[in-house]
Amino acid sequence: MIDLKKDKFIKASLAGVFSAFTIGILTLITYKTELGLFLAASFGSSMVLLYGFPESPFAQPKNIFFGHLLTAFVGVVFVNFIQLPIFMIIPAAVGFGIFLMIMLDVVHPPAGGNPxxxxxxxxxxxxxxxxxxxxxxxxxxxxxxxxxxxxxxxxPQQK
Structure with a gap:
């Protein structure tokens, strides 16, 4: 018989350790080199999917890469070219970023916060x-x- 609590503990432990390791590398590169910024707050929640639920379609490389890139791009375009008050531009950018992720089939929920x-x-x-x-x-x-x-x-999962 499979011990579900033990399996859950192992899965959670591995996800926690691998997440800390990956974010640790990004933090080290950011703060101990002159290479620049390698951290975004949304990367922390990406770790939940990547290491906790790698079988999820939202955790696949295409979704992680293009989801983050697309929504960050939307945020940059909105902040630099759309002249609206911040209380209007933020929800508009988040909504448009989510719309594009769904339309382009690159949904990665943590990326929704990038704008x-x-x-x-x-x-x-x-x-x-x-x-x-x-x-x-x-x-x-x-x-x-x-x-x-x-x-x-x-x-990554093969289709």
């Missing part, structure tokens, strides 16, 4: 490269290594 961060921080297009592109590439690198090669999971 908020981008607009509050008045980010420029540089934000798309660092931390969004560079950070998600590093996240996906560790996600594939740990899920596929260490845990022997079917990640």
């Amino acid at each position: 908020i961060m981008v607009i509050i921080g008045s980010a420029s297009f540089d934000y798309l490269f660092s931390p969004i592109i560079t950070g998600t590439v590093i996240i996906l690198f560790f996600g594939v290594i740990l899920n596929r090669y260490i845990l022997k999971k079917n990640y």
